[in-house]
Amino acid sequence: MTQRILTFALQTEGHGFDRQEMNCLKTQLQLLHSGDCQVRAVFLWTFERAKAPSDHELEMNPVDLALFEDVLLLLFSVPQPLIGVAIGCIGAVGTGLLKTCDHVLANDSAQFWSDQTHEVNLHTKIHMSVQQAHLLGLVDEYAPLKELRAQVENIVQELGNLSDTAVALFKASLINSKIDAIDRKLAGGLPAVHRA
DSSP: OOOEEEEEEEEEBTTBOOHHHHHHHHHHHHHHHHTOSOEEEEEEEEEEOSSOOOGGGGOOOHHHHHHHHHHHHHHHTOSSOEEEEEESEEOHHHHHHHTTOSEEEEETTOEEEEEEEOTTSOEEEEEEEHHHHHHHTSOSEEEOHHHHHHHHHHHHHHHHTSOHHHHHHHHHHHHHHHHHHHHHHHHHOOOOOEEO
16 A cells, blocks of 8 residues: 655635635545545645735635635644645745644745734734744744755655554654643743734
């Protein structure tokens, strides 16, 4: 039985995304949950344009929002290791997708945008450098792009040599490492982020 690595590459813009690509991702994730395919791990590559999202991108239409929420729920419960890879200036959609990953790698110049809705319906854009995202626990490792690709290849090689039980333990260790890192960061205080 052939084990494979499932890779998704999504280019998003702020709160926008290609609906066809997102539906394809949803369908593939549903197949993973059905247990019909032998997948060793899932890599989610996120690419963004090189500028900050504008104010008009703070709203997502109801159809896209429902699709995005469906995909997030499926990602949260992927049984295989879910590795996120961030390249560029990642908007709210890309950042949301990365938050579901067990482990996130990013290039050393990555930037992350998110938004926060307050009780009074006021939207605030939040910008984080890759270093701040690392301190907050969103990014687990970051490196120059060439080294980042080598890290991805190393993980693929490592997973290819593991038994099914070892892959499940690998996923559990990634989750436990993330929880431990967040606990340490909360105990030591959180870094400041830039609010736009």
